[in-house]
Amino acid sequence: xxxxxxxxxxxxxxTLHKMTGGTKVxxxxxxxxxxxxxxxxxxxLPLMAVPFAAIISMxxxxxxxxxxxxxxxxxxxxxxxxxxxxxxxxxxxxHVGSHTVIWQATDRLYITSETLWYVLVTFTKxxxxxxxxxxxxxxxxxxxxxxxLSFLRMPYKICIIVSLAYRTIPDIARRFIDIRNSMQMRxxxxxxxxxxxxxxxxxxxxxxxxxxxSSFGKVETIxxxxxxxxxxxxxKRTWYAEHELTRADRIAxxxxxxxxxxxxxYIIYTKIINPYPVTMWCPFVKLENITKINALDTIFFLKxxx
Amino acid sequence: xxxxxxxxxxxxxxYKVQQKPTLYDINLTxxxxxKVLILGSSGSGKSTLANCINGLIPFSNEGTITGSITxxxxxxxxxxxxxLSKAVGTVLQDSDAQFVGLSVGEDIAFAMENEAIPRSEMVxxxxxxxxxxxxxxxxxxxxxxxxxxxxxxxxxxxVLGSDVSIxxxxxxxxxxxxxxxxxxxxxxxxxxxxxxxTIIIIEHRLEDVLHRRVDxxxxxxxxxxxxDSTPDELLQSTLLRDYGIREPLYITAMKYAGCSITxxxxxxxxxxxxxxxxxxxxxxxxxxxxxxxxQEDTGEEVIRLEGVDFAYDEGVxxxxxxxxxxxxxxxxxxxxxxxxxxxxxxKLICGIARPQRGRVFIGKKDAKGLSVKEIGxxxxxxxxxxxxxxxxxxxxxxxxxxxxxxGTSQDEIRERATDALNACxxxxxxxxxxxxxxYGQKKRITVASIxxxxxxxxxxxxxxxxxxxxxxxxIMHFIDRxxxxxxxxxxxxxxxxxxxxxxxxxxxxxxxxxLIADDRVFAVLANDEVIQRANLKQTSLYTLALRLELPPExxxxxxxxxxxSVKAGE
Numbered sequence: 032x033x034x035x036x037x038x039x040x041x042x043x044x045x046t047l048h049k050m051t052g053g054t055k056v057x058x059x060x061x062x063x064x065x066x067x068x069x070x071x072x073x074x075x076l077p078l079m080a081v082p083f084a085a086i087i088s089m090x091x092x093x094x095x096x097x098x099x100x101x102x103x104x105x106x107x108x109x110x111x112x113x114x115x116x117x118x119x120x121x122x123x124x125x126h127v128g129s130h131t132v133i134w135q136a137t138d139r140l141y142i143t144s145e146t147l148w149y150v151l152v153t154f155t156k157x158x159x160x161x162x163x164x165x166x167x168x169x170x171x172x173x174x175x176x177x178x179x180l181s182f183l184r185m186p187y188k189i190c191i192i193v194s195l196a197y198r199t200i201p202d203i204a205r206r207f208i209d210i211r212n213s214m215q216m217r218x219x220x221x222x223x224x225x226x227x228x229x230x231x232x233x234x235x236x237x238x239x240x241x242x243x244x245s246s247f248g249k250v251e252t253i254x255x256x257x258x259x260x261x262x263x264x265x266x267k268r269t270w271y272a273e274h275e276l277t278r279a280d281r282i283a284x285x286x287x288x289x290x291x292x293x294x295x296x297y298i299i300y301t302k303i304i305n306p307y308p309v310t311m312w313c314p315f316v317k318l319e320n321i322t323k324i325n326a327l328d329t330i331f332f333l334k335x336x337x
Numbered sequence: 338x339x340x341x342x343x344x345x346x347x348x349x350x351x352y353k354v355q356q357k358p359t360l361y362d363i364n365l366t367x368x369x370x371x372k373v374l375i376l377g378s379s380g381s382g383k384s385t386l387a388n389c390i391n392g393l394i395p396f397s398n399e400g401t402i403t404g405s406i407t408x409x410x411x412x413x414x415x416x417x418x419x420x421l422s423k424a425v426g427t428v429l430q431d432s433d434a435q436f437v438g439l440s441v442g443e444d445i446a447f448a449m450e451n452e453a454i455p456r457s458e459m460v461x462x463x464x465x466x467x468x469x470x471x472x473x474x475x476x477x478x479x480x481x482x483x484x485x486x487x488x489x490x491x492x493x494x495x496v497l498g499s500d501v502s503i504x505x506x507x508x509x510x511x512x513x514x515x516x517x518x519x520x521x522x523x524x525x526x527x528x529x530x531x532x533x534x535t536i537i538i539i540e541h542r543l544e545d546v547l548h549r550r551v552d553x554x555x556x557x558x559x560x561x562x563x564x565d566s567t568p569d570e571l572l573q574s575t576l577l578r579d580y581g582i583r584e585p586l587y588i589t590a591m592k593y594a595g596c597s598i599t600x601x602x603x604x605x606x607x608x609x610x611x612x613x614x615x616x617x618x619x620x621x622x623x624x625x626x627x628x629x630x631x632q633e634d635t636g637e638e639v640i641r642l643e644g645v646d647f648a649y650d651e652g653v654x655x656x657x658x659x660x661x662x663x664x665x666x667x668x669x670x671x672x673x674x675x676x677x678x679x680x681x682x683x684k685l686i687c688g689i690a691r692p693q694r695g696r697v698f699i700g701k702k703d704a705k706g707l708s709v710k711e712i713g714x715x716x717x718x719x720x721x722x723x724x725x726x727x728x729x730x731x732x733x734x735x736x737x738x739x740x741x742x743x744g745t746s747q748d749e750i751r752e753r754a755t756d757a758l759n760a761c762x763x764x765x766x767x768x769x770x771x772x773x774x775x776y777g778q779k780k781r782i783t784v785a786s787i788x789x790x791x792x793x794x795x796x797x798x799x800x801x802x803x804x805x806x807x808x809x810x811x812i813m814h815f816i817d818r819x820x821x822x823x824x825x826x827x828x829x830x831x832x833x834x835x836x837x838x839x840x841x842x843x844x845x846x847x848x849x850x851x852l853i854a855d856d857r858v859f860a861v862l863a864n865d866e867v868i869q870r871a872n873l874k875q876t877s878l879y880t881l882a883l884r885l886e887l888p889p890e891x892x893x894x895x896x897x898x899x900x901x902s903v904k905a906g907e
Contacts, residue, residue, distance in 0.1 A: 218743050268453050
């Protein structure tokens, strides 16, 4: 079960796995913030390299990961880029600040080198954040997630809800398969070659009824089990999963403090002290050639309303 | 005078959402150190009674209390759920759902986490509690890797706080196979050995609980206590029959033999029961009689498996080299403990799983060329939990579903659905919404929804799970009728030996993915080696045979014959 879903239930053996939930959640939040605030590829590339290195250091099962990254590449990378080029071919103008056509099909359908740069940077950004999520999911068990959130001062009831929801995913997946099997035996054809997408969606919808009803019963039991063991009485609670700090924890926490300061300085510097005129730096657009325009101008269909 | 642990005085309770009280006039005193069994069928109020002791009533489930209940001298209403949970440990029925923590250690620590005890203090306590139930080597394990019995041990360890002096077990055997159930009963007994802890067991499976001594049995029905006696007294009375509780098999056997039940010492334990001379003679005479049953003629072959192997992960066979064939009209028990490969075999027959090696034949055709849907027209599979099968709002729509998706004509749908509904005695309630009917009725709906397809074979997965004796008997009567009147082949997947004994002719036994026996049911149940290898539990008839120094096969066969002739006469 563990190998098919990326979610990790047993604490792993590598250095990163052994860190406390608090450290893991802290690093995750800092990396996510850092990736969100920057559009500079010189900063993004190292930010992307770190989670990849982390993933490799954990010696994961690559099969599902390759699937996930391929899926992401096809949807966000290829389909997303095509949609962008169709809807807003001159988006590079807004964010990079110049307009160099390299290929033109019609009035509205053309490619500029700036738009390609924009696509490259945003894609890097998405891959980096996706890799961060995967690295985090791989290294964190649901209970570490809960105790880590609690370390960041999240109310503990929310932490427990997150952890319970997170860990019932495989249970629900298993029950879903059972229900699907029983439907197939009663004659519902779910094979994509023989049944239309519409019908398959309809039947999948019908499957949710037994899935939800059989889950409700469990909710009551777990609520009773938690009540009977004194859950929710005190304002505070401790976490068995939050073990003593390892050496890696101390290093990572020290690093986090420095990293947080750097992020803060970066934000202040790039937004207030020395703001760049457009969203992103680009190696082939010189600062003096940049033209600033309104973002709305690049969306072609708005012109129809003029 | 001994100390009182729990005292109910003129106690009554009514849930806020219900129109009538669930408990009436309860007067009951349980002394410290006692081990008490609360017996009753579903809806008798036995779980509600337990929830009044542990404080879920009135603190989590609202309602009106009349009279008084004190736990260790304190009126529960004036205490809090938390105070009560320190004195009363409750192990709930569903050991899966009550596993709150993610690992064994975490689950045991859950109560301490809520007390905000520092982690450094938790670790030794977790180890100590895990050792009490024998789980100290599994502290890092996750629930997916544990058996039902192990999960239950963890649940017990999780309620062993420092001040807990009352332990409540709510249907501890419901989710366990018989062998694990036996271990659980032994573990509960060990906990009661110190003589200080009060143990309350809530169950309807009397014979399994009586595997170890209990001091008192309290029989409940419709919210009232109908009897409060020692196990021996209860077994001698007719109360069990009257209130729909299955009596131990050896008692039934003694009654068949015409023995008088009174006057035998240690009646509640088959191992040390002292038969009176007269009873002994009667039993010997009874088991000596009878002719051997002729081998019934079997019809044409409906399913055949030839050297089937199956693995979910490469190299780890869940089923290896299984071959058997099934004929029309047979009633077969596929037995084995959890994980022995019996459910996987059913999936292979249904085409949900496909063999890696070997072949499956449905009728005369190789299943390889058939889709799941096509196999579904010959073989119907009824899942253990009816809630996982029911898709529609009304009974009629649910039963018609399989035909509707096949695009059958309206007239034919109506005709076949009416037949199926009649066969399951559901026709008068066909327009009822599904969620207003009982669990047993839901089970019948799922059977009806498969019968519309006119299958030759019906596979029922654990049909006795989650039901009390009365509704279990109803379902078995109904299945039996389908077999006799419609000639449908029935395959029960079960670990319930009573079910196999009473309702089937042939047994196929699995252990570790291999078929280890395939014979007539009395021969299999009398074969101690097979039962041991399959990790199953002998019925008390086997022990009775040993006590009487008779061959077990003869005793079991004679019992089955007699029981069937009694049933046929009814």
